[in-house]
Amino acid sequence: MNDANPVLIEAREIEKRYPNGVLGLKRASLSVKAGEVVVIVGPSGSGKSTLLRTFNGLESITGGEIVVDGHVLHQRSADLRALRQRVGMVFQQFNLFPHLTVLENLCLAPVKVLKLPATAADQRARELLAKVGLSSKCDCYPAQLSGGQQQRVAIARALAMQPAVILFDEPTSALDPEMVGEVLEVMKQLAIEGMTMCVVTHEMGFARAVADRVIFMDAGEILCEDAPDAFFGAPKHERLQSFLRQVL
Amino acid sequence: MSPPLSRWLWHAVAVALLAALGSGLYLASKRIDYTWRWERIPQYLISTEGDDQKAPFDGFVAVSEDGKTLSMTALRGTETAQFTGFSMIIAGNGDLVFEGDVIAKTDAISAGPLLVGLWLTLKISALALVFALLLGLLIGLGRVSKNPAARDLAAFYVEVIRGTPLLVQIFIVYFFIGTVLQLSAFSAGVVALAVFTAAYVAEIVRAGIEAVPKGQTEAAQSVGLSGLQTMMYVILPQATRRILPPLAGQSINLIKDSSLVSVMALTDLTKAGREVVSSTFSPFEVWFVVALMYLLLTGVLSVAVRRLEQRYAVQG
Ligand SMILES: Nc1ncnc2c1ncn2[C@@H]1O[C@H](COP(=O)(O)OP(=O)(O)OP(=O)(O)O)[C@@H](O)[C@H]1O
Ligand SMILES: [Mg+2]
Numbered sequence: 001m002n003d004a005n006p007v008l009i010e011a012r013e014i015e016k017r018y019p020n021g022v023l024g025l026k027r028a029s030l031s032v033k034a035g036e037v038v039v040i041v042g043p044s045g046s047g048k049s050t051l052l053r054t055f056n057g058l059e060s061i062t063g064g065e066i067v068v069d070g071h072v073l074h075q076r077s078a079d080l081r082a083l084r085q086r087v088g089m090v091f092q093q094f095n096l097f098p099h100l101t102v103l104e105n106l107c108l109a110p111v112k113v114l115k116l117p118a119t120a121a122d123q124r125a126r127e128l129l130a131k132v133g134l135s136s137k138c139d140c141y142p143a144q145l146s147g148g149q150q151q152r153v154a155i156a157r158a159l160a161m162q163p164a165v166i167l168f169d170e171p172t173s174a175l176d177p178e179m180v181g182e183v184l185e186v187m188k189q190l191a192i193e194g195m196t197m198c199v200v201t202h203e204m205g206f207a208r209a210v211a212d213r214v215i216f217m218d219a220g221e222i223l224c225e226d227a228p229d230a231f232f233g234a235p236k237h238e239r240l241q242s243f244l245r246q247v248l
Numbered sequence: 249m250s251p252p253l254s255r256w257l258w259h260a261v262a263v264a265l266l267a268a269l270g271s272g273l274y275l276a277s278k279r280i281d282y283t284w285r286w287e288r289i290p291q292y293l294i295s296t297e298g299d300d301q302k303a304p305f306d307g308f309v310a311v312s313e314d315g316k317t318l319s320m321t322a323l324r325g326t327e328t329a330q331f332t333g334f335s336m337i338i339a340g341n342g343d344l345v346f347e348g349d350v351i352a353k354t355d356a357i358s359a360g361p362l363l364v365g366l367w368l369t370l371k372i373s374a375l376a377l378v379f380a381l382l383l384g385l386l387i388g389l390g391r392v393s394k395n396p397a398a399r400d401l402a403a404f405y406v407e408v409i410r411g412t413p414l415l416v417q418i419f420i421v422y423f424f425i426g427t428v429l430q431l432s433a434f435s436a437g438v439v440a441l442a443v444f445t446a447a448y449v450a451e452i453v454r455a456g457i458e459a460v461p462k463g464q465t466e467a468a469q470s471v472g473l474s475g476l477q478t479m480m481y482v483i484l485p486q487a488t489r490r491i492l493p494p495l496a497g498q499s500i501n502l503i504k505d506s507s508l509v510s511v512m513a514l515t516d517l518t519k520a521g522r523e524v525v526s527s528t529f530s531p532f533e534v535w536f537v538v539a540l541m542y543l544l545l546t547g548v549l550s551v552a553v554r555r556l557e558q559r560y561a562v563q564g
Contacts, residue, residue: 056470058466058469058470080469081472081474084469084470084471084472085471085472087470088470088471089466089467089470091463091466091467093463095461095463095464095466095467096467097464097467097468097482097486098486099485099486108471108473108481108482109471109472109473112473112477112481113471113472113473113474113477114472154467157471158470158471160471161471161472
């Protein structure tokens, strides 16, 4: 990862207050450069998902400002579609479209949004499925696949839009333990190829091995961030130390 | 595997109970001294009453040897005419007939009043159903819209329509809207039924859409689909499977509700039944037959929808 790379995500003092008054994010600031892999960790309810979801406008913000790939997000922003074409997202529950085959899941957005010809979209979808090791599953429906396979399809679906950055919200938390590895392997491969990634995960091994930077969140705040060696080897913040004692 | 014997036994019990109910009804009708005249019913289903062939001018009739052709020569002038395809000759060979006299009867099998009524019920229900589905989908989408104005209007529509009796709505459409817009009784019937059913269809559509997990919308939006595209390609296809069964029930209701249009100048199946009763004085037979005909319509619809459901239920 090159320090001179352009900044892709720049969040400045963003605040998220839910309609019920809960403060999900408190003046959180973060910047992510192109090609960087940022892993976000923290206890349950600390605002990790909320932070990630503000980056593609799935959650609106109630204060501050985010610039994602040149698109500015304020309290009330329109034109989220253009932004979302540049930001992929992978969910804990996969959220594949159950009424479409694997191939159709991958082709829907490229054809409908990017107006790609069907044959071109089809070809690219097959390439991506080969990349995540699922060439044989093109015509299956999601329900016919294992959790690990579904999540790999979901990653391929995000890639099909050729995004500038992909957000992962606990991509392996809903998986049986034996399937976690295959998904992390695909993500690791993406990182090596230089994909910009923001990953919320409890897989500390992945964070240590793949992350360029690890962020620690607690109670809606970004408490500290560091390179993985320092983050795990010499945690500075006292609450991070107790968090790491619990999870490691 | 074949069902166990006890299950057949229970089916037999049900049949026996139904038979008991039937004979009970029969005995009850004996007590009120009712004469069943089933033989009168078929003519109101299929009428064999032919048309009359009338003489077009004054003249003499000639019947061909095989009795299959009638020819006429005019009393005055040189006009002639030939008739074939009748079933019965009324005039005799060499008779002098005058314009308008019946010279033969043609065989014509036509639908009797009950079948004509059934056809009108079918037509009005089918048309109303098409409009009700379109309108209901629109209003259902309004119910789940992000726009508060669309939500309010849709909710208002549903509340008003569901809160008033269909009969009153039919009167309003027929006498008020129908008069203002110069609608025919048939159009007014279609409009009233469609407007009424659409409110229920809207609620079915709304429930179906809301039952699709929120993650589907989020996934669709995160790959850049617009709100409309999300609805069309992701939400509605999944909602359809949940929507179909209650929609079938609502369509069956529509067919049954259509009997209320008989209050307008429309001879639907129910109105036809009433007319036949007044000319036969056989109310029991007629109403049983009418009920059976409604059952036929709703039964066919049920089967068709079940087929459709099976097709949509293929994937997980
Ligand atoms: N839609 C919502 N409405 C109200 N409060 C919410 C909503 N979503 C999240 N919250 C609250 O915001 C806070 C942060 O939630 P968030 O889901 O971002 O946490 P998280 O770090 O992702 O937790 P987890 O590890 O359990 O996924 C929590 O206190 C949560 O209860
Ligand atoms: Mg979360």
